[in-house]
Amino acid sequence: MSASLFEPLRLGDIALSNRIVMAPMTRSRAGAGDLPTALHQTYYAQRAGAGLIVAEGTYPSRHGKGYCRTPGIETAAQIDAWREVTGAARSQGAAMVLQLMHVGRIASRHNKAADAQTVAPSAIRARGTIYADGHGLVGMETPRALAGHEIVAVIDEYRQAAVNAMAAGFDGVELHCSSGYLPMQFLLACANRRSDGYGGSLTARLRFVVETIEAIAGAIGPGRVGVRICPGNPFNDMHDEDPAATYGALLDAVAPLGLAYLHVSRSPDPALDAFALARRHFGGALIVNDGFDGASATRALADGIGQAVSFARHFIANPDLPARLRHGASLATFDRSLLYTPGGRGYTDYPAAAELAACGVREGGLQR
Secondary structure (H helix, E strand, O other): OOOOOOOOEEEOOEEEOOOEEEOOOOOOOOOHHHOOOHHHHHHHHHOOOOOEEEEEEEEOOHHHOOOOOOOEOOOHHHHHHHHHHHHHHHOOOOEEEEEEOOOOOOOOHHHOOOOOOOEEOOOOOOOOEEEEOOOEEEEOOOOEEOOHHHHHHHHHHHHHHHHHHHHOOOOEEEEEOOOOOHHHHHHOOOOOOOOOOOOOOHHHHHHHHHHHHHHHHHHHOHHHEEEEEOOOOOOOOOOOOOHHHHHHHHHHHHHHHOOOEEEEEOOOOOOOOHHHHHHHHOOOOEEEEOOOOHHHHHHHHHOOOOOEEEEOHHHHHOOOHHHHHHHOOOOOOOOHHHOOOOOOOOOOOOOOHHHHHHOOOOHHHOOO
16 A cells, blocks of 8 residues: 555654655744744744654854855754754654755855855856845855865764754754755766865765765764755756766665665756666665645655655745645745745745634735
8 A cells, every 4th residue: 555645654763743844945044143043943833744844954064154044053052042943843743854054165255154164175166146145146156175184074074063963952964965065066077176085986976975974874873864865956056977877876875874764856857767766776765855746745655756755845835734735725825035035024924724714814815
């Protein structure tokens, strides 16, 4: 019998009450000191009907921050602030993991602490711009290539961030290995021109990611570690000549570790079935992502494409998404202009369907 979206699931050591996952989304609401705030507590608690919440990309060290108003998991104050968030979400029944996101070269000094650097595998600037408060759109920084001993230190920053996440009450962590950020920069030759054992051949380019995952798993247990990939993703000036070979080799290398899950997004390359690639090479539980609604998510589980389905955009304007999916209620649309703006508007003020019904308001009549 095929699984339902509303059946429990165990991903390694993480127990889910259902198979609906809230995907990580940068929303740029962190406060002073890059702390999550009371807004984050409300935002995630509102969406705690999900079996699993993957919290927004969070930097493991100040050098890994690139965007404005994104949170960290480096300082004691950040750990304490995240503990309030996990407490609010888990009190409503959701499991919660933290996505660790070191952006590497996708950064502006205007968004970083004064003592933070922009580092990457090689000193290759990404084409494109990034938003900085008070400066508007600015060009990406030219990164400094990491020295060999510094790579070991960055891996340890990830390890410590995972330990910090557990201290903050998370059920585990997810390594962001997509969207052109540091792990993907090591994976792809377009951003990695090294010749020291961390670059050159595909095996060498895999090394940073594999060693990072091993370090994290060694610190908190593999059953509490997930990895996010999107083979063929060109975002942030990335190009992969053969994503099937790249990610097939990566998954072959990490599959024996016994990780909790692989979070795989549909490839933007129509010729590449990322879900099938993951099933061939990973063997463990898959969370599949990108473009699903209730009906297609149900079919994905029935067809064995994945064991759970994650939703991003639908969770923005539908804090009660699991309830809406269960009852076949209509889904609200989000206001794109408020995705990354400070404050609660467009963040915590989207109502649940029951609130609208109680006020006699039709979904289509809600004005934002």
